[in-house]
Amino acid sequence: MATMRLQSAVLVRIKFSDGSEGIGEGTTIGGLTYGPESPESIQSAIDTYITPSLIGRSADDVNGALQLMDKLVRGNRIAKTAVEIALWDGLGKRLGMPVSQLFGGAVVTKMPVAWTLASGNSETDIAEALEMVETRRHNIFKLKIGKRDVRDDVAHVARIKEALGDTASIRVDINQAWSLEEARWGLKGLQDVGCELVEQPIEARYLDGMAELTSSYEIAVMADEALNGPQDALTVAAHHAADVFAVKIAQSGGLKRASEVIAIGQAAGIGLYAGTMLETGLSTAAALQLFSTVEKLHWGTELFGPLLLTDEILANPIVYNDFCVEVPQGPGIGATLDTDKIEFYRRDGARSLNAAAGE
Ligand SMILES: O=C(O)C[C@H]1C=CC(=O)O1
Numbered sequence: 244m245a246t247m248r249l250q251s252a253v254l255v256r257i258k259f260s261d262g263s264e265g266i267g268e269g270t271t272i273g274g275l276t277y278g279p280e281s282p283e284s285i286q287s288a289i290d291t292y293i294t295p296s297l298i299g300r301s302a303d304d305v306n307g308a309l310q311l312m313d314k315l316v317r318g319n320r321i322a323k324t325a326v327e328i329a330l331w332d333g334l335g336k337r338l339g340m341p342v343s344q345l346f347g348g349a350v351v352t353k354m355p356v357a358w359t360l361a362s363g364n365s366e367t368d369i370a371e372a373l374e375m376v377e378t379r380r381h382n383i384f385k386l387k388i389g390k391r392d393v394r395d396d397v398a399h400v401a402r403i404k405e406a407l408g409d410t411a412s413i414r415v416d417i418n419q420a421w422s423l424e425e426a427r428w429g430l431k432g433l434q435d436v437g438c439e440l441v442e443q444p445i446e447a448r449y450l451d452g453m454a455e456l457t458s459s460y461e462i463a464v465m466a467d468e469a470l471n472g473p474q475d476a477l478t479v480a481a482h483h484a485a486d487v488f489a490v491k492i493a494q495s496g497g498l499k500r501a502s503e504v505i506a507i508g509q510a511a512g513i514g515l516y517a518g519t520m521l522e523t524g525l526s527t528a529a530a531l532q533l534f535s536t537v538e539k540l541h542w543g544t545e546l547f548g549p550l551l552l553t554d555e556i557l558a559n560p561i562v563y564n565d566f567c568v569e570v571p572q573g574p575g576i577g578a579t580l581d582t583d584k585i586e587f588y589r590r591d592g593a594r595s596l597n598a599a600a601g602e
């Protein structure tokens with residue numbers, strides 16, 4: 244879908260009149276290749292439209308802020324998410340509670356965390372997966388396929404599944420690349436080689452096709468790009484167009500909207516999975532606060548964003564061990580920024596200046 248050598252995160256800091264602060268993040272994948280928002284559009288929506296509407300309002304009224312944002316700004320879910328996370332973080336800090344408590348309380352302290360294999364080369368992916376299993380970091384793998392011929396992709400998945408056997412769960416993400424015809428061959432082949440789940444095999448708008456695939460094969464079908472908030476969740480559920488929801492806080496429009504997506508999935512008997520937009524530790528911490536309150540995350544999480552980045556921007560990094568990611572403790576979302584790193588990595592910071600000077 245996209246080869247990424249750099250990730251851009253939009254970070255939000257809200258200062259409240261009592262001196263408290265909240266931090267948030269809005270991040271997407273591959274500029275504009277994944278979805279309709281870019282880092283630049285997120286910043287512009289916040290600076291130009293969202294910030295002026297929120298100044299002077301009561302900071303504790305998160306629901307009121309959400310309603311106002313929804314009224315004044317259509318779409319732009321990732322921009323709203325960034326601001327909403329900062330509002331929840333500030334509220335939690337003022338109350339001295341983790342955000343999970345504001346959503347009724349955490350029911351778990353850690354969750355299984357998948358890893359993505361996307362080199363496209365079977366041997367490279369097998370070596371990486373074996374090392375992850377050996378070091379007890381991951382035993383759930385999501386393979387990115389859909390670029391090559393369906394048969395070649397199925398053979399690639401088969402090689403990886405055979406090498407790993409029952410020590411790992413193998414899943415694939417097509418990111419909408421297949422036609423319905425290709426998907427029929429693909430799902431049949433993937434199911435035969437022991438792949439457990441296929442994520443967004445065809446375009447998000449082809450609900451009837453997703454419904455056909457969901458009912459025709461045993462392999463689980465997961466909706467990702469089709470889920471942009473609670474209304475989409477209801478549509479997908481009503482069409483029986485998925486077995487599983489990949490719930491992403493950014494794609495849903497924030498923690499509250501993601502909790503509504505989760506509720507619709509639960510009511511419809513749809514499996515749940517916590518997805519990522521390859522966010523930093525900040526948004527990952529926020530997501531962990533919400534997902535820790537969910538009764539059953541049948542398919543675990545892929546909240547591994549910080550592990551893909553070459554440097555850490557949190558003073559208290561997210562902890563990964565024993566195939567799991569831990570829910571951060573402490574008030575708010577439980578994340579503290581490393582201010583030196585932020586100064587260095589910001590677009591007008593030392594990193595960009597060094598790069599411009601050829602250093
Ligand atoms: O799910 C996606 O489509 C986006 C991305 C997030 C994790 C990953 O492996 O890919």
Ligand SMILES: [Mn+2]
Nearest residue numbers: 416442443467
């Ligand atoms: Mn996906």
